[in-house]
Amino acid sequence: MNDTEQPLDWTSPGPGQWALDRSHVNRPATPINQWVQSTGTARGTRRLFVEIGAPLDALDVRFVNGLVYSRVRPLIRPDSPASKLPPLGLLRIATRLHPEMRRRRRAAERTLEARVWRRVVEDWRKPGGIREDCERRNLAIQETDRRALDDEALIDHVHEVLNHALEFWELHFWLHGFDLSPIGLLLVWGRDRGIESSDLLALLEGASPSTSEAERVLRRIKSNVARAGASPGNLDEMRAVSPEVAADIDGFLRLRGAMIFSRYDIDGLCLAEAPEVLFASIQAARAAMDLRDDNGPHTLEWPLGLTRLALLEVGRRLVERGWAHRASDALELTRDEVHIDLLMGRGPSADELSRRAEWRATVDIESAPRILGSPEPAPPLDVLPLPLARIAGFVQAVLTEAGMDGEVTTTGLEGIGIGSGTYRGRVCRADSPEDAIAVLEDGDVLVVPCTTPAYNMILPLAGAIVTAEGGALSHAAVLARELGLPAVIGAPLALDDLVHGALVDVDADAGEVRIVSRA
Numbered sequence: 001m002n003d004t005e006q007p008l009d010w011t012s013p014g015p016g017q018w019a020l021d022r023s024h025v026n027r028p029a030t031p032i033n034q035w036v037q038s039t040g041t042a043r044g045t046r047r048l049f050v051e052i053g054a055p056l057d058a059l060d061v062r063f064v065n066g067l068v069y070s071r072v073r074p075l076i077r078p079d080s081p082a083s084k085l086p087p088l089g090l091l092r093i094a095t096r097l098h099p100e101m102r103r104r105r106r107a108a109e110r111t112l113e114a115r116v117w118r119r120v121v122e123d124w125r126k127p128g129g130i131r132e133d134c135e136r137r138n139l140a141i142q143e144t145d146r147r148a149l150d151d152e153a154l155i156d157h158v159h160e161v162l163n164h165a166l167e168f169w170e171l172h173f174w175l176h177g178f179d180l181s182p183i184g185l186l187l188v189w190g191r192d193r194g195i196e197s198s199d200l201l202a203l204l205e206g207a208s209p210s211t212s213e214a215e216r217v218l219r220r221i222k223s224n225v226a227r228a229g230a231s232p233g234n235l236d237e238m239r240a241v242s243p244e245v246a247a248d249i250d251g252f253l254r255l256r257g258a259m260i261f262s263r264y265d266i267d268g269l270c271l272a273e274a275p276e277v278l279f280a281s282i283q284a285a286r287a288a289m290d291l292r293d294d295n296g297p298h299t300l301e302w303p304l305g306l307t308r309l310a311l312l313e314v315g316r317r318l319v320e321r322g323w324a325h326r327a328s329d330a331l332e333l334t335r336d337e338v339h340i341d342l343l344m345g346r347g348p349s350a351d352e353l354s355r356r357a358e359w360r361a362t363v364d365i366e367s368a369p370r371i372l373g374s375p376e377p378a379p380p381l382d383v384l385p386l387p388l389a390r391i392a393g394f395v396q397a398v399l400t401e402a403g404m405d406g407e408v409t410t411t412g413l414e415g416i417g418i419g420s421g422t423y424r425g426r427v428c429r430a431d432s433p434e435d436a437i438a439v440l441e442d443g444d445v446l447v448v449p450c451t452t453p454a455y456n457m458i459l460p461l462a463g464a465i466v467t468a469e470g471g472a473l474s475h476a477a478v479l480a481r482e483l484g485l486p487a488v489i490g491a492p493l494a495l496d497d498l499v500h501g502a503l504v505d506v507d508a509d510a511g512e513v514r515i516v517s518r519a
Helices: 031-052 088-097 099-114 117-125 130-142 151-192 197-202 212-227 235-239 243-256 275-284 295-320 327-332 340-344 350-362 386-401 433-439 475-483
Strands: 017-020 056-064 067-074 371-373 416-418 422-429 445-448 464-467 487-489 503-507 512-517
Touching: 031 056, 031 099, 031 151, 031 295, 088 099, 099 386, 117 130, 117 151, 130 151, 130 243, 130 295, 151 197, 151 295, 151 340, 151 386, 197 386, 197 416, 197 475, 212 243, 212 275, 235 243, 235 275, 243 275, 275 433, 295 327, 295 340, 327 350, 416 475, 464 475, 464 503, 475 487, 487 503
Parallel strands: 422 445, 445 464, 464 487
Antiparallel strands: 017 067, 017 371, 056 067, 416 487, 422 503, 503 512
């Protein structure tokens, strides 16, 4: 921060205690992403908690200086949290007599008895099910010829896409409750028996395979290129190898080209905008897309990509008419600013949009507090009826292991070890997916703040992973397990102490990184 800048205000966004989430993002979010995420997360988790019988209201997400802070809202008096717990005997009575708690208990009993996550997984996979419906609806929007729309139709299209993104973000968090339910219950079972979460999660290696169709297509492309004896240097040259190769590449991009791949926000690139990434992935012939399941790509990354493309068309027209400096500045608009007057020059000025983009790109948010607000003591699980305690316990365990509770339990170059053994390699230090894509070489130790879907395409090139943020259920940890890569997740000083080009040992057994020699 220079002398002319005002210090950032880190005031709590509401009552209670709020935890910073840096395991998914490490830069301020765009205004539209803030609206989609805060609204959709609350709606999706509220619906989920009612259905599974969690004694909670919702996962509330708010933004402070563009960064994500979250709070699990209690079911009773969520906006008037107590600074200390009432007597435990009174809590036990209240949790058994309160009408909504009684409804939640019955729902929790049904969830545990029927194992409802199995039904949801089946509904996702079956022909004509949730997955196919998501794909159909995403494609319907994707195939709109945005350039052919007049101004009013384009604005209508943008709002259609925004509502679509919000609906699918809500769906994403509802679905997450069912793909994480059995894992959370396993963690609670292990905790009650003194078994470390990392030991249990290690048993899940291979339980989240990459989408088989994506892997088959990429392997087929590489095989056909090799069979033709060709050595293409880029995607266009690869496409020219044969009609079969071109058809496979085009088909792959039809289903994945509009997906945001470099971050969970609309200022990230779509895969079709970065052909070098797809080319490198085919060359590596070890696809790792869509690891945990298809939920994220279909309900977050694709709708966000469609939102990006629609806004870029707005931006193109603004630039053409002299009302924006860059098409990408349209990504700085709020939802309310996207209206027909915008295209008539009666919206934020070109300089204002540019200023917003510059602020997000350069603001120093390293001093962001991990916790905001007042301590909010949670009642011990044993005061709850057993079904409610089991459901609440798994929600708590999942948030902790995903690195979303704001707690830092490791120090220096120590973190959560994933995999086994020690890997020695050169550090590839990157602050963003774009940086990593440009400089990662085969066998490097990739050192990043956290990982996003961007890294799914390039991590097969890495020899090991080190992140500064995240937990045992974070995106980076899941990726490392599925690819069989040794990793140290959540080592706080990784970005400070590990410089590009240094030689390091990544000891997955000890959960630490040791510097062998500096660059």
